[in-house]
Amino acid sequence: MDVNAFLSWFWENRRILPWRSDRTPYSTWISEAMLQQTRVATVLDYYPRFLSRFPDPKALATASEDEVLKVWEGLGYYSRAKNLMKGAAYICENYNGDLPSDPDLLIRIPGIGPYMTGAISSLAFGKAVPAVDGNVIRIYCRLYSLPLIASEGATFKEIYKRAGNDIPEENPGDFNEALMDLGATVCTPRSPKCSLCPFSNECSAFLLGKQEDFPVKKQKKEVPVEEHTILKIFLGEKILVRKRPDKGLLSGLYEFIDLTGTLSEKEVEKWASDLFGQKKKGNSSDHFTILPLGGAHHIFSHLRWNMTGYEIHLPAEKDAEKAARSLGDLVSKKEYEALAFPSALRAYR
Ligand code: SF4
Incomplete structure (x- = not known):
């Protein structure tokens, strides 16, 4: 992967989003939790309200569950709000209300998994830790025509390893955000806009004309x-x-x-x-x-x-x-x- 060209593309094309200015470890955690499974346009409305009502881990840890769920109402996947509360309580108890900068400590916080650890470590603390989610898996599977199923644990490990090799020590947060933006705006699940992609001259799936074959789709079970x-x-x-x-x-x-x-x-x-x-x-x-x-x-x-x-x-x-x-x-x-x-x-x- 040509990382420098990718970063140049990002600096010219990055999305302007409220959580990208005045970033703190806490605000990064909140925005990333909200963005999981939820569209940016929806989060734009909730993010400032949530932060003004619960401006730090202490405010969140001491709020009642009913209050937090009310502010979260309509965002869906309510376990995210409850996990944020659990994580905030843990941070107050163990780290005096501040998120730790060590990725090995971050990942022990309830509700913070490998993706979130990568996002907070790189975006808020400038550490070269990959943040691998479905978007990143899709991009890498297409770049290298990897016949992997996105939801499988082995796929995550493989892509984490590859992204870990690519992420630069300088600008690791920009690298992770570049992947987020590429996955959201260019390398979309359907009809990717390959003509706008900084990888169009090296992407294996594009060169084969088989972008939508990667990652491999798992047979869907009927939903009860x-x-x-x-x-x-x-x-x-x-x-x-x-x-x-x-x-x-x-x-x-x-x-x-x-x-x-x-x-x-x-x-x-x-x-x-x-x-x-x-x-x-x-x-x-x-x-x-x-x-x-x-x-x-x-x-x-x-x-x-x-x-x-x-x-x-x-x-x-x-x-x-x-x-x-x-x-x-x-x-x-x-x-x-x-x-x-x-x-x-x-x-x-
Ligand atoms: S060239 Fe197309 S398929 Fe390949 S990474 Fe770019 S947008 Fe995705």
Whole structure:
């Protein structure tokens, strides 16, 4: 790889991004955590808000999980926010609130893996440590026509070794950022813009005309589908919510009542009548109303949710309230707005 030509290309073409100015080890950590699996355009909005609310590891370590998840709400992959909190607590406990510059210590911090260690070490501390992610794997597999599967551990090791040989002692951060920019803007997964690439005269896949054959695609497994009926229940002015368990999918976030399967309006009406001991409005003992909210779906990395939603409005009566409290918490509109819900439920929020 012609590293000097690559760096010259980067200095002429680099993206201007807020986390690239006034960089600190902490801000690098936050921005890189946000950028994992998330588009730059989305992070542009969250990054300044998160940093102004939690300006250093101490502020993050002492915040409540609900507060952090609320600021993270909509970014997805919430385990990243929880890992940042764990990592911040560890940094406060072991390093007096400052990220250590030694890569061997960085990688021991909860939530900081090899990619993040490379990114923080090179960008914030100027150390020649590679930061290998899917983009870098794609670029190297194409450059050398490596028939490797991107998600395999052996592939990561191979590319880490190659990037480790290429990364210069001078400007290691620029080298890693150059790879990030090339992967994001030129050597994209589909239709790479090879005519704009600084490697077009040495890239093996391009010379073979087989750019999209590298890395090798793994056969995709069918993603399981779950059916959910989402019930947004109002008791007078209050809204019924519940917190998801501490572990597992979307842990610690709030949700509405979620019944397994796709229930029709009639079935929801029966469920509500049985539970709240009331009848749907329009009957003699008219008490509650149901409003269909329509269908929505959400695709997680390993799972698809198909959802159908209903709003149920109940009067604020004692028995109905008791039944509602057996399912979750009744909160005011103001409290509801302060809670973090997953993006999966955006259609019903
Ligand atoms: S020439 Fe094309 S395939 Fe090769 S590294 Fe550049 S953009 Fe990627």
